[in-house]
Structure formats: structure tokens, C-alpha cells
Amino acid sequence: MTAALATRALEPLGPFDLEQTRAFVGRWGPITRHTPTPDEILRLTAPLDGDHRPVAFALRQARPDGPVEVEIAGAEGAEDRALAQVARLLSLDHDARDYPEVGRRVPAVGRLMAAHPGLRPTLFGGGYEAAAWAVVSARISERQAGTVFRRLSAAHGERLTVGGAEVEAFPRPEALLAMTELPGLPAEKVRRLHGVAEAALAGELEVDRLRALGPDGARAALRRLRGIGDFYASLVWLRACGVVDEWPAGEPRCRAALARLHGRHPDDPLDDLVDELRPYRTWVALLLRVAS
Numbered sequence: 001m002t003a004a005l006a007t008r009a010l011e012p013l014g015p016f017d018l019e020q021t022r023a024f025v026g027r028w029g030p031i032t033r034h035t036p037t038p039d040e041i042l043r044l045t046a047p048l049d050g051d052h053r054p055v056a057f058a059l060r061q062a063r064p065d066g067p068v069e070v071e072i073a074g075a076e077g078a079e080d081r082a083l084a085q086v087a088r089l090l091s092l093d094h095d096a097r098d099y100p101e102v103g104r105r106v107p108a109v110g111r112l113m114a115a116h117p118g119l120r121p122t123l124f125g126g127g128y129e130a131a132a133w134a135v136v137s138a139r140i141s142e143r144q145a146g147t148v149f150r151r152l153s154a155a156h157g158e159r160l161t162v163g164g165a166e167v168e169a170f171p172r173p174e175a176l177l178a179m180t181e182l183p184g185l186p187a188e189k190v191r192r193l194h195g196v197a198e199a200a201l202a203g204e205l206e207v208d209r210l211r212a213l214g215p216d217g218a219r220a221a222l223r224r225l226r227g228i229g230d231f232y233a234s235l236v237w238l239r240a241c242g243v244v245d246e247w248p249a250g251e252p253r254c255r256a257a258l259a260r261l262h263g264r265h266p267d268d269p270l271d272d273l274v275d276e277l278r279p280y281r282t283w284v285a286l287l288l289r290v291a292s
Contacts, residue, residue: 005072005162006072006079007069008070008072009069009070010090011067011068012067012068012092013094014094015099015117015118015120016065016090016092016096016118017065017117018042018061018064019061019064020116020120021059021090022042025044025122040060041058041059041060041164042058043058043162043163044089044125044167045125045160045168046086046126046129047126047169047170047200048075048081048082048085049084049206051078052172052200052201053075053172054074054160055074055082055085055169056072056074056162057072057073058071058162058163058164064118068092070086071163072162088123088207090122090123091120091242091244093242096280096283098279099283100113102284106276108262109287112261112288113287115291116287116290119290121282123242124236124239124240126207127240128197128199129170129240131196131199131222131232131236132149132152132170133145133235134227134235135192135227135228136148136149136185136193138227148182150168152170152185153168153170153171154168155182156178157172173196173197174197176193176194176197177197179193179194188227191226192226192227195226195227196225199225207240207241215243215246218236219237222236230250238282244280244282245279245281247277247285248285251289254285254288254289256292257289257291258270258273258274258285260292
């Protein structure tokens with residue numbers, strides 16, 4: 001699909017290195033369908049906030065901490081909305097000039113920051129895409145789920161050209177509702193995806209709405225979706241809404257990594273260690289996972 005292109009720029013406030021994002025994207029199951037290519041361009045897609053039409057982004061950065069050039073495809077008439085969305089996706093919607101203070105206060109974390117300079121969380125495109133990932137990935141490995149997600153985009157999504165190359169975008173909710181089967185996807189998960197699509201069309205998965213509900217309200221709303229329990233409600237909240245300072249209590253790998261970093265046992269009380277990570281507990285949790 002050929003779509004009009006627009007070019008904008010994002011100015012990071014605080015450390016940010018797109019190369020770190022490229023490396024993370026290459027490892028992360030939900031978005032490895034956009035594997036980084038050797039041309040120094042990172043291409044990502046997302047269902048656009050508000051109407052879920054597929055949009056695509058080509059990202060370039062000449063130097064760490066410098067401006068990020070953003071080429072946008074598919075967002076005709078809504079380029080500013082798309083730019084704000086990709087800023088959230090890259091965690092560039094947050095002023096992080098005080099983030100290095102956590103590393104200075106906690107030297108063990110500072111060493112991880114030095115090993116992964118400019119790393120910020122890469123998020124899902126929005127609540128709709130994150131909830132669909134939650135349904136697909138339940139009870140299978142991340143690698144298997146990534147394969148199914150790519151098949152879903154190839155079979156029912158749309159192709160956009162951005163940065164001189166084609167990318168496959170995640171299906172619109174209407175396309176998910178029309179889907180009756182997909183190889184590797186059980187019938188029950190198809191029904192659950194239909195529920196996600198219906199919630200998206202009703203506006204229930206918009207990031208602004210979930211943020212307005214707050215952590216408890218958003219989780220409660222997400223748990224009303226068929227197949228979304230406590231763990232995945234937290235995943236959507238943390239990994240779609242751009243939460244910066246909430247420790248992911250339901251992720252034992254983060255807890256184990258934090259304990260190991262400080263020579264403690266994961267079963268020991270770790271509240272004192274977690275408190276030291278404020279106001280970036282969510283970001284440091286991701287850093288711990290990447291480093292481990």
C-alpha cells in the first residue's frame with residue numbers, strides 16, 4: 001500500500017540511543033516482525049490511536065541523544081497524533097534528564113546503564129495491539145507467539161511503504177472480527193481476539209482512557225476481556241501505557257535479576273532495593289531484564 005509520507009523530528013530529553021532500541025526490537029517477540037535491517041533505519045508499525053488505521057514509522061538518529069528523524073506513512077491528516085504515538089512507543093514522551101541520577105545513587109544500576117547507554121523501554125503501539133499480544137502469547141513461548149503474530153499481520157493486516165521498504169502492519173479490529181481461523185491459533189484464541197477487536201472499536205483500549213482509569217481501574221477493565229487475567233492486564237498497562245515508575249510485581253525474572261544484582265536471594269524482602277529505583281522503577285525493571 002502506498003501512503004503519503006510526512007517527516008517530523010523528536011528531541012529526546014535525557015539519554016536515548018536508537019541503536020539500543022534497534023537491538024531490543026530484534027529480540028522482542030511482539031515486534032520482531034519488523035526486524036532491524038542493515039540500512040540504519042528502524043521501521044515500526046502501530047494501529048493509530050483513535051481509529052486503528054495502520055501507520056508506519058521509519059526512524060533514524062545520527063548520534064546518541066540527538067534528534068530522531070521520523071518518517072510517517074499512513075497517517076494523512078493525523079500526523080501530529082502519529083508523532084505523539086511513536087514518541088510514547090519509544091518512551092520519548094517523558095523528560096528523562098534525571099534518569100541517570102538513579103544510576104549514580106545505585107552504582108550497580110549505574111553499571112547496567114553504562115553497559116546499555118540510552119536504552120529506554122520500547123512499547124506496544126497501543127492497548128489494542130498489546131491486548132491482542134496477550135491473547136496470542138498465552139500458554140506458549142514468546143518465540144511461538146511472535147511467529148503467530150507475524151502470520152496474523154501477513155494474512156489479515158496491510159502493507160505500508162516507509163523508509164523505502166515495505167512493512168506489514170497489525171490488522172485493524174474489523175479485520176480481526178472477520179477472521180475465522182489462522183494456522184497455529186486455536187479457535188478459543190480466535191474468539192478472544194474477536195473480544196479484543198470489539199473492545200478496541202468501542203474505545204475501551206485507548207491509552208488515554210486506560211491512563212485516566214489509573215493502574216487499578218485499568219487492570220480491572222482489562223480483566224473483563226475474555227482470556228485476560230491479572231498477569232496480562234498488568235502487561236497491557238505497563239507495556240502499552242508508558243508507565244515509568246511502577247515495579248512489575250508479577251514478573252519474577254525482574255525480581256530475580258534485582259536480587260542477583262545486589263547479592264540477595266529472590267525470596268528475601270526487596271522493598272528497600274525497589275524503593276531506591278524511584279522514580280524510574282518500570283524503566284530499571286526493563287534494564288534488568290535486558291541485562292540478564
